Amino acid sequence: MAGPTTTTERGEPGTRRPVGARPKGAKRTGPSPARPSRLPGPRAVLLIVAALLVLASGVWLFYGSAWLRIEEVTTSGTRVLTPAEVRAAAAVPVGAPLVSVDTDDIEDRLRRALPRIDSVDVVRSWPHGVALHVVERTPVLLLEKGGKFTEVDANGVRFATVDAAKAPKGVPLLELTVAQSPSLRRFGADRLTAAAVGVAGDLPGPVAGDTKVLKVRSYDSITLELTGGRTVVWGSGEEGEAKARALTALMKAAPKAGHFDVSAPTAPAASRS
Incomplete structure (x- = not known):
């Protein structure tokens, strides 16, 4: 014999809820019922077609048409x-x-x-x-061999070989006289050339314009031949900025000197010959 209906089964007063029904406000725990798929409407189809036409027109414009071609x-x-x-x-x-x-x-x-x-x-x-x-590239030094001149830039790159008629003016000639020097075996011609390039880059502007020849006898023996028969003993390629300052000051202090030595920039020297 069934017992009396409880308040939970009845729900709110005046209503009757079947046994097993989901209470009002309770979350669904089972899978949602499948919804029928909807086909895109006419407006969406028109938008898709328009987008495809724009894309196709763009591809044709850039690749297929006679426009936008290299002339x-x-x-x-x-x-x-x-x-x-x-x-x-x-x-x-x-x-x-x-x-x-x-x-x-x-x-x-x-x-x-x-x-x-x-x-x-x-x-x-x-x-x-x-x-x-x-x-x-801008040449900073020239290497001469067999009447031809090879241009060397500030990075030590040998980038062009020209004859004497086409050799750039105002660029110092690099002379590597290191065939019998121990420096050649220790450092190699490329490194000695790089040291000479560094010296060319450190020269003060007026001196760089007057430099005719930059001679490298060894790693520690780099000299400059300037216009007017003047010479500069530079020493190694190290302390380039200090040597440049010393040479500038020395030339101002002894404008008639013909020989300058800045191999020791803290004790530079100048003489008439």
């Missing part, structure tokens, strides 16, 4: 090189889609083909151009 290649920054040389080495594919040009590949190709180029920047110039901005 002109310009150069800037050349000094010794000619624009025609740069354009020929760059081999920019005229007529190709501008968006497809590989700027990194062109930059690498220019540096390999023209060692005189220190840096290069290839820029797309919309709608039809490619611009080549180059920076050429």
